[in-house]
Amino acid sequence: MTTTLVLGASGTVGGEVARLLADAGHTVRRATSRATGPGQVHLDLLTQAGLDRAMEGAHAAFLMAPPGHTNQDELLGPVIERAVAHGVQKVVLMTAMGADADPSAPMRRAELHLEGSGLAWNVIRPNWFMQNFHTYWLHGIREHNAIQLPTGSARGSFIDARDIAASAAALLQRSDTEGQAFDLTGGEALDHTEVAAILSEATGRTIRYEDVTPDAMRANLLGAGLPTAYAEFMLVILHYFSLGYSERITDAVQSITGQAPRRMASYAQEYRAAFG
Numbered sequence: 001m002t003t004t005l006v007l008g009a010s011g012t013v014g015g016e017v018a019r020l021l022a023d024a025g026h027t028v029r030r031a032t033s034r035a036t037g038p039g040q041v042h043l044d045l046l047t048q049a050g051l052d053r054a055m056e057g058a059h060a061a062f063l064m065a066p067p068g069h070t071n072q073d074e075l076l077g078p079v080i081e082r083a084v085a086h087g088v089q090k091v092v093l094m095t096a097m098g099a100d101a102d103p104s105a106p107m108r109r110a111e112l113h114l115e116g117s118g119l120a121w122n123v124i125r126p127n128w129f130m131q132n133f134h135t136y137w138l139h140g141i142r143e144h145n146a147i148q149l150p151t152g153s154a155r156g157s158f159i160d161a162r163d164i165a166a167s168a169a170a171l172l173q174r175s176d177t178e179g180q181a182f183d184l185t186g187g188e189a190l191d192h193t194e195v196a197a198i199l200s201e202a203t204g205r206t207i208r209y210e211d212v213t214p215d216a217m218r219a220n221l222l223g224a225g226l227p228t229a230y231a232e233f234m235l236v237i238l239h240y241f242s243l244g245y246s247e248r249i250t251d252a253v254q255s256i257t258g259q260a261p262r263r264m265a266s267y268a269q270e271y272r273a274a275f276g
């Protein structure tokens with residue numbers, strides 16, 4: 001039986017990757033920095049504590065860097081090295097759509113490290129998650145009935161995190177796609193006014209889109225406790241969104257999983273209780 005190490009296994013994507021692999025009969029080693037229970041393994045990417053124990057005997061691994069950090073290459077480099085040393089056969093790394101635009105960007109450096117490691121690999125680069133609306137952007141929706149972002153009328157092909165996880169789980173179990181990177185998107189590109197209308201329909205509340213300035217956004221992010229460097233990183237990628245870089249639609253989810261990506265209206269229905 002295959003043993004697969006899943007990083008971020010209590011998180012939005014990793015939790016679903018772990019569930020899908022376990023359902024498919026794999027032994028799953030769920031790695032997080034606060035792991036405690038059975039089937040879980042303690043791994044702190046900031047200190048690399050627990051890394052060898054997490055890797056030992058693993059056949060495959062799902063890698064990602066936790067949000068809040070801008071040094072993804074430093075966090076993931078040792079993980080890739082130890083995967084090589086422990087003879088891991090397949091690695092799927094999640095970064096983000098656009099990561100390959102700049103070879104010196106930390107996320108791209110992590111991808112390049114994996115690509116040059118000799119491991120069998122796939123990289124998945126998801127677009128903005130639908131799940132951000134009931135996590136990162138929930139405060140504005142709850143307190144002001146508004147999605148507050150500096151993105152104007154630009155569109156995004158938002159992806160449901162469950163489709164990212166399904167793609168990762170499928171790639172971990174396949175050997176015919178090795179050495180390929182995939183930009184993962186939803187099947188429709190929506191602006192935030194359209195998203196607000198879909199959330200309004202699903203929740204029965206009136207939620208609108210409010211185009212805020214980057215300075216107001218910075219204040220919101222810092223107010224929510226984000227480290228300054230990560231807040232600045234978020235402002236940069238939100239600026240790219242406002243320029244239209246997030247609107248591209250790919251067929252990667254369909255081609256990897258055989259299923260069409262979930263639509264924003266389905267996400268909104270299924271998560272409507274989270275907006276209460």
Ligand SMILES: NC(=O)c1ccc[n+]([C@@H]2O[C@H](COP(=O)([O-])OP(=O)(O)OC[C@H]3O[C@@H](n4cnc5c(N)ncnc54)[C@H](OP(=O)(O)O)[C@@H]3O)[C@@H](O)[C@H]2O)c1
Nearest residue numbers: 008009010011012013032033034044045065066096128129
């Ligand atoms: N949100 C988006 O729109 C978007 C778009 C594209 C790409 N991404 C990428 O997606 C990733 C985030 O995925 P997600 O939303 O599924 O994450 P998430 O829900 O925020 O979960 C983060 C996971 O990382 C673990 N973690 C936190 N600190 C850790 C540490 N020091 N060592 C080891 N594990 C640690 C957490 O568990 P513990 O707290 O127990 O450690 C948790 O399991 C990021 O790499 C981000 O760049 C996000």
